[in-house]
Amino acid sequence: MTLMAEPSAEGRFGEFGGRFVPETLVPACQELETAFADAWSDPVFRADLDHILRTYAGRPSMLTECKNLGDQLGIRLVLKREDLNHTGSHKINNVLGQALLAKRMGKKRLVAETGAGQHGVASATAAALMGMECKVYMGAVDVARQELNVFRMKLLGSEVEAVHSGSRTLKDAVNEAMRDWVATVETSHYCLGSVMGPHPYPYMVRQFHRVIGDEARAQSIELMGDVPDVVVACVGGGSNAIGIFSGFVDDRTRLVGVEPAGGAAVTRAQPGVVHGMRSYLMQDEYGQVQEAQSISAGLDYPGVGPEHSYLASIGRAEYPNVTDAEVIDAFQLLARTEGIIPALECAHALAWIVRAAPEMQGQTVLMNLSGRGDKDVAQMMEVLGK
């Protein structure tokens, strides 16, 4: 029995999760739950997905041992290279799964939200591949700081709408995508980009990202003869983290999810309900959702997926947070020591490793390199000066 089993019939992980959506969407969520269960247990669907992950997305992604940086930090540092997937991040695993499923359900259009633009690009890519229409909602702040990805989505034939309400970041993009889905639910599939939202999304998206953890476990044993002592990943909604955690949750491996200091929902540990789920959520004394503040558009989110709240509440995983300044240092550090420019999101994971290395001397540390940093180069040029 794994600790990461199916959620309860109500979509709960412990006291987190659920399905807090407008009545209009309840039948669609139920239909999706049934369709996913059916597809996931269908060997033909699984083989189709596996084939496309191998021949299109580039799986399996490899492990890279970082000798230079590992020696410098006094640890054995290994990266899971999700940055080398097609479209440049882990997001493609989930999107190909959902797009295949949407097709199987007869949907002709995908709706997606995006923060950094990686999930939007992955969705636009899958839509192009499978001949579907795609509309991506993106906060106006993120449209400005992730210009390159906006243009990529357009090149791929998707429509991108800038969202000007609220904090004009990921949270508001989710709101607008949900509003679209409420109006178009009969023909559209909401391709949600992380392990969040109403049941079955947190569970379904986790299953589509399990491949990261399953591969990484086998690869770690092959490379190091054992599972790593520590597994580290960044956490926005938490999809890349849950994916890699799922391979090690039943081992003795320490699991660390790293949040930005300005979006540290788990540290605050206050349950709330937004975007269809009950989970830890940054909110004020009246329950108004607070705006996250992060240099990384992909982590600029005031909540976290419900299974992470559960893992935190039972003490199975820990969720420290790092500052923008630490992230900027880590971003440059990996580039200079290993020749790998990381996405700002996973630079959070590295920032924590750098900070915690003195207490991890001699340990094996596996970090999920969830994406590559190309999209962040223009923004970092502003931050660091040309």
Added chain:
Amino acid sequence: MSDTFGRMETEFRAKRAAGRKLLVPYLTGGLAGWQDAVRAAAAAGADAIEIGIPFSDPVMDGPVIQQASQMALEQGATPVSILQEARDLDVGIPLAVMTYYNTVHHAGHERFAAQLLGAGIVACIVPDLPLEESGPWCVAADAAGIETVMLAAPTAPDERLPRVAARARGFLYSVGLLGVTGERAALASTASALARRLKAITDVPVLVGVGVSNAAQAREACEVADGVVMGASVVRRMLEGGPDAVGAFVAEVREEISH
């Protein structure tokens, strides 16, 4: 099901029996002058008022109500301040509150129900709390005598509607279209179709809301339904013309649905 109805449902059933169509305007609480707008709407022939407690992330609302919510929040409105101000309203018709579930969840079910009761509110609408998640709130609301209005949507299969109707108190909110609140050029065909399906299975008063945009559309919806909830059209008038414009609009709709 209970056979003793709350204040709003009792009044609505009596008015329906007397041949009156029910009109429930929605107003965003906390906007400057909102209490005067409630009074104007009541004087112009509203049968109840739905007071919106603004939430940071209103996923069922279109641009007009989003804007009003954001303005009210920027002006410092909180659930506590709005309920405090509601206490002074003595308009002779039932008052309901509409808010998103995190407002309720954050306060705590029992505490929120008590706060409503203390403010003279008789009913509550929570558009992101569907039947399957409504249990704990309904227990607290029932105990406090707060009527929980349930929403029914055009996407529901036939099998679902009786279960939603059975849990509805006050009235049953028949969602007029696939989409969020906001004015539309015409009443969606889904509006009358769903109201007809609901009327066939329940004797709880059925009111159409979302996308009922003007007096003529209200009249069309009332050919099948027991009444209408009007949101964005009312709030837009509040933003553009204040309480007087709200009163004039409610009077116009009242007149149109009274023939």
